Amino acid sequence: MRVQLFGTCLVDALFPEVGEATVKLLRHFGAEVDYPAGQTCCGQPAFNAGYRAEAAAAARHFLDIFAATEGPIVTPSGSCAAMVKHHYPALLQDEPGMSGKAAAVAGRIYELSQFLVGVLRAHERGFAGRGRITYHSSCHLTRSLGVREEPLALLAALRGAEIVPLSDATRCCGFGGMFMAKLPEISCALADEKAGAILASGADTVTGCDSGCLMNIADGLKKRGSQVRVAHLAQLLAEGL
Amino acid sequence: MSAEQTSLQFRANAARAINDPQLRAALRNATDTFGQRRESAFATLPDLEALRERASAIRLEVLNHLPAYLEQFTANASAAGAIVHRAADAAAARELVAGLLKARGVTMVAKSKSMVSEEIHLNPYLEAAGIEVVETDLGEYIIQLEHETPSHIIVPAIHKSRQQVGRLFAERLGIPYSDDPQVLTRTARAVLRDKFLAAGAGLSGANFGIAASGSLALFTNEGNGRMVTTLPPLHIAVLSIEKLLPSLRELPTFIRLLPRSATGQAITSYLSLITGTRRPGEATGAEELHIVLLDNGRSEILKGACREMLKCIRCGACMNVCPVYRTVGGHAYGWTYPGPMGLILTNLLAGMETSYPLVDASTLCGACVEVCPVKIPLVELILELRRRRVRDGFSGSATDLGMRLFARAASAPKLFNWGERLARICWPAVRRIGGKNVAGRLPRPAAKPFHARMK
Amino acid sequence: MTSEVLELFIENAGKAAAHVVRLAKVEVLGQALAELLPSGAAVYCPGKTALEQAAVTVPGKRVPEYAAAEICVEEVEAGIAETGSLVCSSAGGRAVQASLLPDRHVALLPAAKIFATLDDYFAAVAAAPPANLTLITGPSRTADIELTLAIGVHGPARLDILVVGEAPAGIAGEGS
Numbered sequence: 055m056r057v058q059l060f061g062t063c064l065v066d067a068l069f070p071e072v073g074e075a076t077v078k079l080l081r082h083f084g085a086e087v088d089y090p091a092g093q094t095c096c097g098q099p100a101f102n103a104g105y106r107a108e109a110a111a112a113a114r115h116f117l118d119i120f121a122a123t124e125g126p127i128v129t130p131s132g133s134c135a136a137m138v139k140h141h142y143p144a145l146l147q148d149e150p151g152m153s154g155k156a157a158a159v160a161g162r163i164y165e166l167s168q169f170l171v172g173v174l175r176a177h178e179r180g181f182a183g184r185g186r187i188t189y190h191s192s193c194h195l196t197r198s199l200g201v202r203e204e205p206l207a208l209l210a211a212l213r214g215a216e217i218v219p220l221s222d223a224t225r226c227c228g229f230g231g232m233f234m235a236k237l238p239e240i241s242c243a244l245a246d247e248k249a250g251a252i253l254a255s256g257a258d259t260v261t262g263c264d265s266g267c268l269m270n271i272a273d274g275l276k277k278r279g280s281q282v283r284v285a286h287l288a289q290l291l292a293e294g295l
Numbered sequence: 296m297s298a299e300q301t302s303l304q305f306r307a308n309a310a311r312a313i314n315d316p317q318l319r320a321a322l323r324n325a326t327d328t329f330g331q332r333r334e335s336a337f338a339t340l341p342d343l344e345a346l347r348e349r350a351s352a353i354r355l356e357v358l359n360h361l362p363a364y365l366e367q368f369t370a371n372a373s374a375a376g377a378i379v380h381r382a383a384d385a386a387a388a389r390e391l392v393a394g395l396l397k398a399r400g401v402t403m404v405a406k407s408k409s410m411v412s413e414e415i416h417l418n419p420y421l422e423a424a425g426i427e428v429v430e431t432d433l434g435e436y437i438i439q440l441e442h443e444t445p446s447h448i449i450v451p452a453i454h455k456s457r458q459q460v461g462r463l464f465a466e467r468l469g470i471p472y473s474d475d476p477q478v479l480t481r482t483a484r485a486v487l488r489d490k491f492l493a494a495g496a497g498l499s500g501a502n503f504g505i506a507a508s509g510s511l512a513l514f515t516n517e518g519n520g521r522m523v524t525t526l527p528p529l530h531i532a533v534l535s536i537e538k539l540l541p542s543l544r545e546l547p548t549f550i551r552l553l554p555r556s557a558t559g560q561a562i563t564s565y566l567s568l569i570t571g572t573r574r575p576g577e578a579t580g581a582e583e584l585h586i587v588l589l590d591n592g593r594s595e596i597l598k599g600a601c602r603e604m605l606k607c608i609r610c611g612a613c614m615n616v617c618p619v620y621r622t623v624g625g626h627a628y629g630w631t632y633p634g635p636m637g638l639i640l641t642n643l644l645a646g647m648e649t650s651y652p653l654v655d656a657s658t659l660c661g662a663c664v665e666v667c668p669v670k671i672p673l674v675e676l677i678l679e680l681r682r683r684r685v686r687d688g689f690s691g692s693a694t695d696l697g698m699r700l701f702a703r704a705a706s707a708p709k710l711f712n713w714g715e716r717l718a719r720i721c722w723p724a725v726r727r728i729g730g731k732n733v734a735g736r737l738p739r740p741a742a743k744p745f746h747a748r749m750k
Numbered sequence: 751m752t753s754e755v756l757e758l759f760i761e762n763a764g765k766a767a768a769h770v771v772r773l774a775k776v777e778v779l780g781q782a783l784a785e786l787l788p789s790g791a792a793v794y795c796p797g798k799t800a801l802e803q804a805a806v807t808v809p810g811k812r813v814p815e816y817a818a819a820e821i822c823v824e825e826v827e828a829g830i831a832e833t834g835s836l837v838c839s840s841a842g843g844r845a846v847q848a849s850l851l852p853d854r855h856v857a858l859l860p861a862a863k864i865f866a867t868l869d870d871y872f873a874a875v876a877a878a879p880p881a882n883l884t885l886i887t888g889p890s891r892t893a894d895i896e897l898t899l900a901i902g903v904h905g906p907a908r909l910d911i912l913v914v915g916e917a918p919a920g921i922a923g924e925g926s
Contacts, residue, residue, distance in 0.1 A: 067715045067744055091746075097705060104684050104685040106682055106685075111705060193659070225618060237619075273736040
């Protein structure tokens with residue numbers, strides 16, 4: 055099968071290794087990966103800040119690119135998948151031509167772990183794993199998309215790794231997109247609490263499915279002088295192939 | 296802490312709160328405890344989802360026919376002997392209440408907890424009119440002694456440690472210092488008992504008005520709500536217009552949801568249903584009952600896109616799970632209502648101009664949406680308020696410009712990629728401008744972005 | 751009213767920190783009260799209903815005013831099994847606040863008057879509620895200081911419920 059990859063702006067600029075791991079994984083499990091050229095950003099930063107017109111501009115561009123393709127669209131970000139799935143249709147509902155595209159594309163998009171488990175059944179194979187890993191469940195991934203079990207199923211497939219529980223795993227890490235920039239004091243305080251929980255878990259690695267969260271968590275851990283590795287689930291799985 | 300609204304200083308308020316270790320510890324203890332208690336309480340209730348759906352439907356039914364329900368409530372309450380007043384705004388409500396008390400020569404009023412009375416700043420107005428107001432709810436009593444405002448809508452003194460309360464009581468009541476909550480509670484009981492018996496009037500809120508019977512429903516635990524509504528000859532109840540239920544048959548749904556959502560109790564120690572005045576030959580109830588129905592902007596809200604906020608039953612569950620509230624507490628929000636419901640309601644009631652920073656006080660994590668017993672789409676409402684903030688020009692010209700550039704770049708890949716390259720090249724300058732608290736927390740952009748690796 | 755409903759009432763009242771005693775017949779009421787109440791305490795009892803009159807042999811000194819009493823012994827209007835609640839009503843000239851002021855409330859509840867659910871109870875009173883109906887579930891309490899539970903605030907610090915008599919078989923609340 056052929057999938058369309060949406061890298062996301064964070065991955066593109068700051069965490070390209072997550073994109074590479076995603077491609078490697080998808081290809082390993084039999085998918086042909088297309089990366090539509092010219093993709094930029096899903097528009098979430100503008101949308102969340104109340105800039106609907108600007109978000110719509112980004113959405114139109116996204117739809118122009120992806121509506122010209124077919125098949126599943128996969129992205130290594132729960133919040134971006136949620137943006138496309140839940141907000142694009144309403145954002146463009148008054149634009150004839152666009153609203154149909156939005157609905158169609160919204161029906162095609164998957165977050166990576168959702169696709170790996172639900173479609174490719176990747177969790178049924180084993181991966182090589184090591185160390186003690188703990189998992190932060192991102193808010194949009196769990197509450198917006200309802201993706202709760204899939205990352206856990208993939209982690210369970212990391213043979214050789216010990217998965218340790220994270221206390222208050224579902225509590226927000228404080229990234230919140232623009233929130234990190236607008237209310238940095240609160241963002242840092244939440245990242246610090248999350249770091250504290252990670253340290254208390256005894257893990258040497260913390261993972262998750264959203265680069266924004268992981269970035270904020272990494273800063274929290276760094277401020278505590280911690281050596282705990284922060285890695286996107288895609289990276290851990292790709293390393294274990 | 297004065298009653299002045301400080302929502303415009305939210306970020307500074309928050310920063311101060313973050314650096315207050317005692318407050319942080321109190322908030323962590325409270326929100327963790329609330330979380331556990333709520334979870335235990337709902338574990339034994341079958342089909343929570345159906346209950347929430349039903350509660351939401353009942354509240355929407357009331358909102359969709361509010362004028363008719365208000366008429367019905369007024370007619371039935373009046374038939375039972377109450378006098379029902381409509382107050383268009385805070386000033387009207389304050390004048391009304393003060394007028395009623397002064398006309399009867401009341402010099403001291405015993406008050407049980409009412410968030411809407413905080414909203415209209417009733418206490419300072421009555422005090423200025425020469426009427427002593429005694430808060431009898433333990434948490435409200437504590438903050439009254441401290442000259443503070445509530446920091447949570449259910450547990451007003453949650454930001455205080457037992458040691459702080461112990462020192463307060465020792466200083467202000469002259470008792471030997473104790474930080475044992477049982478001892479402090481018994482002290483309050485003794486001090487306030489005299490007040491209940493001497494008060495010329497009782498002032499209360501109400502959790503719900505029941506339209507079909509004209510009744511007031513009060514959920515309380517301490518017994519003070521029962522005291523102020525039955526001992527003094529005059530009872531004045533203030534409630535906002537949207538707090539109605541159609542009939543007593545709808546009340547059980549809320550009995551099952553409200554205490555569990557608020558404190559993790561299956562039911563509060565007391566649920567008082569007050570229907571009119573003491574009838575001739577009866578031995579319970581006020582001789583005179585005045586019910587003040589407050590609008591204060593709600594009719595307007597009802598017409599707009601945020602009307603679902605009026606479903607709120609003031610349980611406090613949303614603030615108990617909010618990561619922002621947990622970190623900064625209630626006072627940072629700068630007005631009467633904190634947390635998710637607070638930032639929305641403050642914006643809707645007090646206006647964008649005095650509260651726009653509050654709409655940022657959310658990571659949109661959605662924890663609140665999961666626990667709201669009446670299924671208010673809180674995150675959607677916050678997004679709507681953010682849209683309004685931009686529309687009304689309160690977002691700041693720098694952000695407006697930044698977002699316009701973003702829109703341009705997001706639609707033009709060459710521009711977008713060029714921007715990435717520029718950011719990487721000028722990273723030290725970006726860091727300096729962005730500050731260590733923001734840009735300083737981001738890694739340096741990659742030398743080879745992902746799109747370049749996928750060519 | 752089935753014994754299941756009665757058992758549920760007793761269980762839920764207990765969870766709310768009420769002390770519940772089951773008495774099969776009104777004849778043993780005096781004895782039960784004698785065991786329960788400290789001698790010498792100032793007791794208020796309205797003495798209006800049959801149960802209250804059977805309770806007239808309580809130890810301690812009877813006081814005519816509830817405001818001066820340490821203990822209020824009174825029959826209550828109903829019970830609700832779903833929550834373990836008592837219902838006190840102002841109907842018939844009763845003083846609901848009589849059980850509020852003293853430090854201890856001893857409630858006499860006829861078993862036949864226990865409703866199974868909140869819906870059952872409110873359906874029964876929806877048509878014409880009296881001036882005051884109060885559901886009482888356990889003693890008064892607060893958690894306003896550090897969320898630590900303190901029992902006995904403005905209302906009673908202790909609630910005893912004596913459930914008296916047999917209930918007729920059938921749907922809860924019927925015929926009461």
